[in-house]
Every structure is written in structure tokens, then in C-alpha cells.
Amino acid sequence: MADVKLSGVHKYYGNVHAVRGLDLTIGDGEFAVLVGPSGCGKSTLLRTIAGLEDPDDGTITIGGAVVNDLRPRERNIAMVFQNYALYPYLTVNDNIAFGLRARKTPEIEIRKRVGEAAEMLGIGSLLQRYPRQLSGGQRQRVAIGRAIVRKADLFLFDEPLSNLDAQLRDEMRTEIKRLHHEITTTMIYVTHDQVEAMTLADRIVLLRDGKIEQQGAPLELFEQPRTGFVAGFLGSPSINLIPATLKINGGGAAVVFESGGTMTLPSAKTTSLTSAEGRQVLVGIRPQHFSRAGGGSLRDGVVAYSAVADLIQPTGTRTFTTIKIGGVDVVAELQAHDVSRHGERIDLAIDLNRVVLIDPASGLVIA
Amino acid sequence: MxxxxxxxxxxxxxxxxxxxxxxxxxxxxxxxxxxxxxxxxxxxxxxxxxxxxxxxxxxxxNYYVLFKDGDVVAILNSLIVAGVSSGIAIVLGTLCAYSLARFGTGGENLAMWIISQRMIPPIAVVFPIFLLYVHFGMVDGFFGLILLYTAFNLPYVIWMMRGYIVDVPLELEESALVDGLNRWEVIWKVVFPMVRSGLMATSVFTFVFAWNDFLFALVLTRTEVITFPVQLTHYFGGQSNFWGKIAAMSVLGTLPIFVAVSVMQRYLVRGISLGAVKG
Amino acid sequence: MTLATSLNGAEQRRPSRLGRMLEDRLPYLIVAPAIFILLLVGLFPLIYSLVVSFQRITMTDNDTSFVGLLNYAELFRDTRLWASLGHTAIITAVALPLELLIGFLMAQLFIDRLPGRQLFVALLVLPTVISPIVAGATWRLMFDVRFGPIGQILSFFAGEPVRILWTVNPAYVYPAIIICEVWQWSPFMFLLLLAALSNVDQSQLEAAEIDGASYLRVLRAIILPSIAPVIAVACLIRGLDLVRIFDIIWALTEGGPGSMTETISLYTYVQGFSQFEISYTAAISFLVIALLTIITTLVLKRMELAR
Known part of the structure; x- marks a missing residue:
């Protein structure tokens, strides 16, 4: 059990500045997910924590002790790799026991721990097989088992599910979440998949260009993104961004789209915008905030909008419909049977209470 | 079918x-x-x-004559020289290859220099080597030949094993480092088992190269450590009355190679193409 | 919990200071022995040889004074040297394309599924792994004018006795050498080309078949470009071997008749070990190295371009 502190960590690869002065604290027992697009430095950061890379500057603390000068094997961490990293010439049993043997753990203790881990992961019947005789999901379980038996202070996961097909990935995600509930070790998990990040994390650390863009609980990032990048990265389908101009009149505010059309913003959004008349913004509306207008009066902050359905993509439970707002293609997520054919005119209600306004120049969320 | x-x-x-x-x-x-x-x-x-x-x-x-006259000692000499030199070249070369593959030691230049050593024609170095060996009294001895074949095979081993080691997923080694091994143990417990087949194939080829060599052996042996190709040429003459010996000695010198190469069939293409073609 | 803690404590392995140092220096420590041997046996003689090549040491005269480029100047007047280079060039120029062509044709025979292919391939590679000196000896037996089978077979086809002194008759020594060389090394080309042809993208071939392209077009547009890198490597390896050809000729003709089949390697050997022209031999060695370096560099350059 240990907390992890990074302060002022820099890492260069030649001319590439992969990690740029990063500060991060992960609490004891926390499940932290490092997420971001490829090349954002998340894997580098994880490898630096593991000791597989040396930071060029800054300190790394695990469980209160600075580990910069410690080898990976001296940090008492366990790591699960993307390609499982199983030794093809060893049986499942020997693969799981590998780290314990390397540390000269008594053979009785090894057998006990391997047995426990195998049972926890449901791979007890596979112990005498070789990795090549296993399916992808089974291999991943073995890789996790190898980490569990170590009873390490800290678990590191480097995109462990990205080689699995979609269905297995959902299954293993659930298992990893359950695993964390059972062993409550601090875990740091790297992924580029925002769904994994949202579902697994106690805390998401969203990285961009080697820096932390925003960190916090999953729903906090989703609902209160600090930048347009965060708003765009989380959520699927991703948030719609529509260029517009702010118009302030009296106590209220509205956005005027470039190709005409105006939407009045809810009053809660306008308080900080009183002096922003004429300012260019990107209006961010999540697809989930659209619905078919049911007639009757609209709630406060909900506006009516009539549009022509262009592309229709049913997923079974929901139907993604492309419409135009302010001349821009926008995806609306509707009920499965809300819209049936291309060209159909539909009356929509757009919930603007959770709209985000983004300054296009700085990328920051201003309201 | x-x-x-x-x-x-x-x-x-x-x-x-x-x-x-x-x-x-x-x-x-x-x-x-x-x-x-x-x-x-x-x-x-x-x-x-x-x-x-x-x-x-x-x-x-024909074989009986070779045994009776003691000519088969040439085969034994070849076995010792080729076997020992291959063993040394394999160990030293593989370690060197690991460093080149994993740490990029010396960069591309060192790797290129090593393979260029392979390209140097033996005839260009055999003469100065002969002079040096004469100077140090190493002509017609096991040590000199073994040293020479080791050096001759090292570039090949390094080049080939570098290729095999590069093919080992880096994550296997990193996982072992996290799990508690040091670098030496990683080489021994992870890299060696992973490249075992490549290692075997490369050993066979280094053995064959040393076994088949004629020029170095011709120059550097006299009577004590004559290897089989040199012994074979002793049967050449204006007269053809040594045909039986030529044939028998050739067969003795060829059979081990046939067996070794047949076993290594799968790695043959990669082995003879200096790793350029992965069969 | 206390048990687990103490066990985890025991699992911590802190290496000694020496162990740590050995691990830190490992990249260099494990390179050093191999490099040392290569320098000792590879580079040291070259340097020694370079020095000697500027001196005037012969069998009778151990004159270590420096004579500048005298030996190198003499190279240009040495007609036997240039003749030997010519012989080497002829053998290379004839044997290399022949091996490539025969190897390619052989590969064509095996490229499609053929039950038992493994066995054929295993048998066909045998000539390539034989010691060249044995290959030469074998063909010497084959070519023998009285007891060899070649004359007998030729007589059978000609319908009259054919008596050719393959290894002595000036008209036949080159064919003899090239037959032996091609016999031994075509299978080498065959193996590499077979592997390369098997790696040609099958979907491209199928697409071409659907488009109705002729075989020659497919060969030119798809197959050759995709196996070109392998051909280049194979030619480089074999080319370098051919330029230093020694064993087969030693076994077949020993450079004769006269010095008619004397290649550069044989000539260097004669100068060094029969004439004991120490300094001059060193100069020849450097000429050979220079020539090979130029050729190799040119070939490698072209290969880079082709990539």
C-alpha cells in the first residue's frame, strides 16, 4: 500500500519533450487512470513511475520514499503490459510464480499465493498450460495473476485491454474493477480509451502534450470540463462544437450562430458573461442533451429547435441523428424510434443547462 | 492432398x-x-x-585406410577447432549482440563496422595474420586457429543474434525487471530461452563456416592441427590413385554438416542470408 | 498481516555496490570481449599490413625503411595482377547471373503447393552447405577424362567418344569452374528466392489475376519489385564470395593451366606464400579491400535507393 507523488517530472526523448513538468499526487488505495490521445506522455509517465525510464528532472515518491535512484525491481511494484508479456516457454503456473521465484520467496508460499490468485481469476484449470494454448482473455488474466501474487505496493497497468476484442474488453474491465475492490492496492492505469477511463477510475488524469489538462472524478471531468479539449475527449459520440457570437441584452445572453439563428442561454450560464458582448465562442452541446420535443411547455433552459434529420445511425437502444445547427453538422442522440427516415423534419428540445461555452482562441471553457 | x-x-x-x-x-x-x-x-x-x-x-x-593411417585425426582436429571456436563466438557474440540490440551501444556505426568485418576477404588478412602468428609462434597450433575462427565468426554471430534479440518483445524483459530480476538475470532467464532456436541455428552455421574453411587452415597449419579440408588436398596429385581417400575423407567431412543443417532446416534461410530474409 | 509484511520485506533485493556497478556498466562490459577479439584479429593485422605495404620487405631482404607508394605504383605495372583481376571478374560476371537465373527457375518450380516440397528443398540445399574444397574435389572426380561420368554421359549423347580434359584444356577450364560454382551456389539463390517469393503479398497477386494481367506483367509489376531487396542481398553476399573465390579453383585447377584461371585470391596467395613478397602482398591486399569496399558501398547505396 502506498501513495504516489510526482513533482516537476520532465522526460525527454531526444528532442521530444514527452513529459513537461508534471505534478501529481495519487492517494493510497486510489484507482487513477491516466488517459489521453496517443503521444500525450501517459505511457512514458507510467514507465517513469515503474523505473523503466529515468526522469530527466523531478522526483518520484512511492509510499513516502523517493525512488528516483531505485531500480524497477526495488520499487515493489507490479505491472501488467499491453501484450501480456507472458514467457512462452513457461507454463501458466511458472509465469505467475516468476516474480516470486525471482525474489526467492519460499516455495510453499509461492504455491499458496498462485493458488489464491488463480482462484480469484478463474484460471485454476489452466495452470499447466502454456501461454500459446490460451485465448487472449485468459492470457490477460494470467498477466494480472502474475501481478497479484507479488502483493506489491502499487499496481501499474499499461493499456492492458487494448489487444482484446470489444466484448472481452467489457468483461475484463469489470474484473479489474472488482479486483480493485478486493485488494484495494493503489492502481495506476493507462489507457487511450475514454470509456475505460470513465468506468474504472476513482480519478481521471487527462494528459495532453505531456501536461495534465485536468484531473478529478470521472463525472466531474465530464460535466465540468475546464477546457474544450477535455469536453471533446470524454463522451461518445463526442461533444458538438458550434461556432457562434455572444449577444448580451439586459440580464440575459444568447448565442448567435454564424449562419443565423439564435439560442437564448439559461440565466445560470450568463452571470459571468455580462461584459462579453460580441465575443466569438464555440457552443458545446453533448449529443445526450437533445431529445424529441414532447409538446407542452419547456423546462427552464431548454430550447426548442426544428431540424431535418440527415444521417440516421441506430444502435438499438439509441439513434444517432445528424442535423444542422448554425450551418454545422451536429449529432443528436435520440430514443431508438424518435426518427425513422432521412429528410424527416423533427422537433427537438435542447437542454442548454449543461452547455459549455469555449473560447476558440485559448480553448478554455468560459461558462 | x-x-x-x-x-x-x-x-x-x-x-x-x-x-x-x-x-x-x-x-x-x-x-x-x-x-x-x-x-x-x-x-x-x-x-x-x-x-x-x-x-x-x-x-x-577406403575408410579403413583413413583410420589405419591416422588421417581421421584431421576430422578430430576440425571438430575441436570448429566446436570450440563456435562456442566462444556464440557466447561472446550473443552478449555483444544483446548490448547492441537493447542499448544501441555504439550506435549504427558499431553495428556497421562489425558487419563490414564480415565483408573483408580472408585473403586480405590471412597474410599479415600469418606473419604475426609466425612472430608469436602460433602457427600450427590449436590456439591460433581457434582464435582466428572465433574472430572470423564473431561478426556473423553478432549480426544474426542482434536480429533474433530485436525480435524478442521488449515487454518480456521489462516485466522481468519489474518482477525482480537484474539485467544479468534477464539475459540468462528471459533472453536466452527466447532466442534458443536462433542460438542453435547460429551455432550450427558458425560451426559449418569454421568446419568448411580452407584458406586459413591451409596457411596456418603444417602437421600438428591439420583440418580436414587441408588433409583432403594432400590427396590431390598428378596421379589419380588417391581417389578412394579423397572420396572417403570428403564424405567424413560432409556427413556432420548434412546432419546439422537438416536439423536446422527451419532457420536455414535466415542463417545463410545474414538475417535479410526471415524464411 | 505481519507475516505478509515481513515476507515482502524479505523480498526486497538490494544488490551490493559492486553488483550495481556491474549492472550499470553492463552494456559496455558485454560488448568489450567481442570487440577486443575483432580488433586483435581483424583490425590489428590490417594496420600492420598497411604499414608493411609502405616498406620494402621481401623473402631475402628485411628492409623496413619506408618507400612510400612504391609498392602501390608497382601494382599498376603488374600485368599478372590485372589478369587475375580480369579472371575474377569473368567468373563473377558469368556465375552470378547464372546462379540467380537458375535459382529463380528452381524457385518457380516449388512456389505453388507441392506435397513433399520440404523434402525436395532439404535435398536441394545440400550442395550449398558442403565445404567448397569438397565441392571442387567432387567435380574433379566428375570431370575426370577416363573415370569420370561427365565424359561418359557426353559420349552417350554425342554418339562418339568425347574426351575433354576439363581441368587442363584452356577452352574448358572456365566452364568447369563455373559449372562447379553454379552447382554449389544456385541452391543458395533458390532458397532465398523461394522464401522471398513466398512472402509476396498474395492479395496483390489475386487482384492481378482478377484484372486478367499476363504472367510477364505480374512478374514485372508485382513479383520483381517485391523480391528486389532479397535479390540485392543475395547478389551482394554471393558477389563478395565470388570475388574472393579460392577453394574451388584450388581444388580444380590450382590456377592453371599456367596462370590462366588464377584469381586475385590465388595470385595474392602465390605472392605471399610462394614468392614471399611481403610488402607487395600487403599492397595487393589493400587494393582488394579498396575494390571490395567501393563495390559494396555502391551496391548498398543502390539498395538504399531501392527501398
Whole structure:
């Protein structure tokens, strides 16, 4: 059990500045997910924590002790790799026991721990097989088992599910979440998949260009993104961004789209915008905030909008419909049977209470 | 393969290809056959005009002569020289290759220099080496030949093993480092088992190269450590009366190679193409 | 919990200071022995040889004074040297394309599925792994005018006795050498080309078949470009071997008749070990190295371009 502190960590690869002065604290027992697009430095950061890379500057603390000068094997961490990293010439049993043997753990203790881990992961019947005789999901379980038996202070996961097909990935995600509930070790998990990040994390650390863009609980990032990048990265389908101009009149505010059309913003959004008349913004509306207008009066902050359905993509439970707002293609997520054919005119209600306004120049969320 | 289910045209083409393949194979194996056959002939059969294509019976007097005269010691010498030098080259070369593959030691330049060592024609170095060996009294001794073949094979081993090691997923080593091994243990417990087949294949090839070498052996041996190719040339002369010995010695010097290479069939292409083609 | 803690404590492995140092220096420590041997046996003689090549040491005269480029100047007047280079060039120029062509044709025979292919391939590679000196000896037996099968076979086809002194008759020594060389090394080309042809993208071939392209077009547009890198490597390896050809000729003709089949390697050997022209031999060695370096560099350059 240990907390992890990074302060002022820099890492260069030649001319590439992969990690740029990063500060991060992960609490004891926390499940932290490092997420971001490829090349954002998340894997580098994880490898630096593991000791597989040396930071060029800054300190790394695990469980209160600075580990910069410690080898990976001296940090008492366990790591699960993307390609499982199983030794093809060893049986499942020997693969799981590998780290314990390397540390000269008594053979009785090894057998006990391997047995426990195998049972926890449901791979007890596979112990005498070789990795090549296993399916992808089974291999991943073995890789996790190898980490569990170590009873390490800290678990590191480097995109462990990205080689699995979609269905297995959902299954293993659930298992990893359950695993964390059972062993409550601090875990740091790297992924580029925002769904994994949202579902697994106690805390998401969203990285961009080697820096932390925003960190916090999953729903906090989703609902209160600090930048347009965060708003765009989380959520699927991703948030719609529509260029517009702010118009302030009296106590209220509205956005005027470039190709005409105006939407009045809810009053809660306008308080900080009183002096922003004429300012260019990107209006961010999540697809989930659209619905078919049911007639009757609209709630406060909900506006009516009539549009022509262009592309229709049913997923079974929901139907993604492309419409135009302010001349821009926008995806609306509707009920499965809300819209049936291309060209159909539909009356929509757009919930603007959770709209985000983004300054296009700085990328920051201003309201 | 169910030939019966193929259309007639395909059967004909397959038949023709078999015929072609058989003819070509016989053509290429005929000299080998001739060599083996002569080694089993009696002198009368060897010097028969017109030549006999099959000996009346298989008999081993040609081999017996080699054993009786002690000429087979050349085979033993070859075994020692090729075996020991391959062993050393494999160990040192693989370690060096690991460093090149994983740490990029010396960069591309060192790797290129090493492979360029392989390109240098033996004839260009054999003379100065001979002079140096004379100077240090190393001519006609095991040590000198083994040292030479080790050096001769090192670039090959380094080059080949670098390729095999690069193919080992880095994550396997990193996982072991996290799990508690140090670098030396990683080489021994992870890299070695992973490249075991490549290592075997490379050993076979280094052995074959040393075994087959003629020029270095010709220059650097006199009487003490004559290797089999040199011994073989001693039977050449204006007269052809040593044919039985030539054939028998050639067979003795060829059989081990055939066996070794047959075992390594899967790695043959990669081995002889210096790793350029991964069969 | 206390048990687990103490066990985890025991699992911590802190290496000694020496162990740590050995691990830190590992990249260099494990390179050093191999490099040392290569320098000792590879580079040291070259340097020694370079020095000697500027001196005037012969069998009778151990004159270590420096004579500048005298030996190198003499190279240009040495007609036997240039003749030997010519012989080497002829053998290379004839044997290399022949091996490539025969190897390619052989590969064509085996490229499609052929049950038992493994066995054929295993048998066909045998000539390539034989010691060249044995290959030479074998063909010496094959070519023998009285007891060899070649004359007998030729007589059978000609319908009259054919008596050719393959290894002595000036008209036939080159064919003899090239037959032996091609016999031994065509299978080498065959193996590499077979592997390369098997790696040609099958979907491209199928697409071409659907488009109705002729075989020659497919060969030119798809197959050759995709196996070109392998051909280049194979030619480089074999080319370098051919330029230093020694064993086969030693076994077949020993450079004769006269010095008619004397290649550069044989000539260097004669100068060094029969004439004991120490300094001059060193100069020849450097000429050979220079020539090979130029050729190799040119070939490698072209290969880079082709990539």
C-alpha cells in the first residue's frame, strides 16, 4: 500500500519533450487512470513511475520514499503490459510464480499465493498450460495473476485491454474493477480509451502534450470540463462544437450562430458573461442533451429547435441523428424510434443547462 | 492432398511439376551421389573404364585406410577447432549482440563496422595474420586457429543474434525487471530461452563456416592441427590413385554438416542470408 | 498481516555496490570481449599490413625503411595482377547471373503447393552447405577424362567418344569452374528466392489475376519489385564470395593451366606464400579491400535507393 507523488517530472526523448513538468499526487488505495490521445506522455509517465525510464528532472515518491535512484525491481511494484508479456516457454503456473521465484520467496508460499490468485481469476484449470494454448482473455488474466501474487505496493497497468476484442474488453474491465475492490492496492492505469477511463477510475488524469489538462472524478471531468479539449475527449459520440457570437441584452445572453439563428442561454450560464458582448465562442452541446420535443411547455433552459434529420445511425437502444445547427453538422442522440427516415423534419428540445461555452482562441471553457 | 478431386488439368500440371522437381533434384544430387559411391568402391571399380555407376557391393576399405593411417585425426582436429571456436563466438557474440540490440551501444556505426568485418576477404588478412602468428609462434597450433575462427565468426554471430534479440518483445524483459530480476538475470532467464532456436541455428552455421574453411587452415597449419579440408588436398596429385581417400575423407567431412543443417532446416534461410530474409 | 509484511520485506533485493556497478556498466562490459577479439584479429593485422605495404620487405631482404607508394605504383605495372583481376571478374560476371537465373527457375518450380516440397528443398540445399574444397574435389572426380561420368554421359549423347580434359584444356577450364560454382551456389539463390517469393503479398497477386494481367506483367509489376531487396542481398553476399573465390579453383585447377584461371585470391596467395613478397602482398591486399569496399558501398547505396 502506498501513495504516489510526482513533482516537476520532465522526460525527454531526444528532442521530444514527452513529459513537461508534471505534478501529481495519487492517494493510497486510489484507482487513477491516466488517459489521453496517443503521444500525450501517459505511457512514458507510467514507465517513469515503474523505473523503466529515468526522469530527466523531478522526483518520484512511492509510499513516502523517493525512488528516483531505485531500480524497477526495488520499487515493489507490479505491472501488467499491453501484450501480456507472458514467457512462452513457461507454463501458466511458472509465469505467475516468476516474480516470486525471482525474489526467492519460499516455495510453499509461492504455491499458496498462485493458488489464491488463480482462484480469484478463474484460471485454476489452466495452470499447466502454456501461454500459446490460451485465448487472449485468459492470457490477460494470467498477466494480472502474475501481478497479484507479488502483493506489491502499487499496481501499474499499461493499456492492458487494448489487444482484446470489444466484448472481452467489457468483461475484463469489470474484473479489474472488482479486483480493485478486493485488494484495494493503489492502481495506476493507462489507457487511450475514454470509456475505460470513465468506468474504472476513482480519478481521471487527462494528459495532453505531456501536461495534465485536468484531473478529478470521472463525472466531474465530464460535466465540468475546464477546457474544450477535455469536453471533446470524454463522451461518445463526442461533444458538438458550434461556432457562434455572444449577444448580451439586459440580464440575459444568447448565442448567435454564424449562419443565423439564435439560442437564448439559461440565466445560470450568463452571470459571468455580462461584459462579453460580441465575443466569438464555440457552443458545446453533448449529443445526450437533445431529445424529441414532447409538446407542452419547456423546462427552464431548454430550447426548442426544428431540424431535418440527415444521417440516421441506430444502435438499438439509441439513434444517432445528424442535423444542422448554425450551418454545422451536429449529432443528436435520440430514443431508438424518435426518427425513422432521412429528410424527416423533427422537433427537438435542447437542454442548454449543461452547455459549455469555449473560447476558440485559448480553448478554455468560459461558462 | 486429395489429388483425385482435382480437375484433370491440375493433375497434369502437378505431375509435370513433380517430374521437373525430381529431375532437378537428381541433377543436383548426382555429384553428391557420385562422391559417396566412389567412397564405397574398390580400387578396381574406381579405375574402371567406362565408369561404373553402382559398386558391386558396399565396402569400407577406403575408410579403413583413413583410420589405419591416422588421417581421421584431421576430422578430430576440425571438430575441436570448429566446436570450440563456435562456442566462444556464440557466447561472446550473443552478449555483444544483446548490448547492441537493447542499448544501441555504439550506435549504427558499431553495428556497421562489425558487419563490414564480415565483408573483408580472408585473403586480405590471412597474410599479415600469418606473419604475426609466425612472430608469436602460433602457427600450427590449436590456439591460433581457434582464435582466428572465433574472430572470423564473431561478426556473423553478432549480426544474426542482434536480429533474433530485436525480435524478442521488449515487454518480456521489462516485466522481468519489474518482477525482480537484474539485467544479468534477464539475459540468462528471459533472453536466452527466447532466442534458443536462433542460438542453435547460429551455432550450427558458425560451426559449418569454421568446419568448411580452407584458406586459413591451409596457411596456418603444417602437421600438428591439420583440418580436414587441408588433409583432403594432400590427396590431390598428378596421379589419380588417391581417389578412394579423397572420396572417403570428403564424405567424413560432409556427413556432420548434412546432419546439422537438416536439423536446422527451419532457420536455414535466415542463417545463410545474414538475417535479410526471415524464411 | 505481519507475516505478509515481513515476507515482502524479505523480498526486497538490494544488490551490493559492486553488483550495481556491474549492472550499470553492463552494456559496455558485454560488448568489450567481442570487440577486443575483432580488433586483435581483424583490425590489428590490417594496420600492420598497411604499414608493411609502405616498406620494402621481401623473402631475402628485411628492409623496413619506408618507400612510400612504391609498392602501390608497382601494382599498376603488374600485368599478372590485372589478369587475375580480369579472371575474377569473368567468373563473377558469368556465375552470378547464372546462379540467380537458375535459382529463380528452381524457385518457380516449388512456389505453388507441392506435397513433399520440404523434402525436395532439404535435398536441394545440400550442395550449398558442403565445404567448397569438397565441392571442387567432387567435380574433379566428375570431370575426370577416363573415370569420370561427365565424359561418359557426353559420349552417350554425342554418339562418339568425347574426351575433354576439363581441368587442363584452356577452352574448358572456365566452364568447369563455373559449372562447379553454379552447382554449389544456385541452391543458395533458390532458397532465398523461394522464401522471398513466398512472402509476396498474395492479395496483390489475386487482384492481378482478377484484372486478367499476363504472367510477364505480374512478374514485372508485382513479383520483381517485391523480391528486389532479397535479390540485392543475395547478389551482394554471393558477389563478395565470388570475388574472393579460392577453394574451388584450388581444388580444380590450382590456377592453371599456367596462370590462366588464377584469381586475385590465388595470385595474392602465390605472392605471399610462394614468392614471399611481403610488402607487395600487403599492397595487393589493400587494393582488394579498396575494390571490395567501393563495390559494396555502391551496391548498398543502390539498395538504399531501392527501398
Amino acid at each position: 486429395k489429388v483425385g478431386k482435382l480437375p484433370a488439368r491440375k493433375v497434369r500440371i502437378l505431375g509435370l511439376r513433380y517430374l521437373g522437381a525430381t529431375v532437378v533434384t537428381l541433377l543436383f544430387l548426382f555429384p553428391v551421389y557420385w562422391l559417396f559411391m566412389i567412397s564405397f568402391k574398390t580400387p578396381d571399380e574406381i579405375y574402371h573404364v567406362p565408369p561404373l555407376w553402382v559398386p558391386a557391393q558396399i565396402q569400407f576399405s
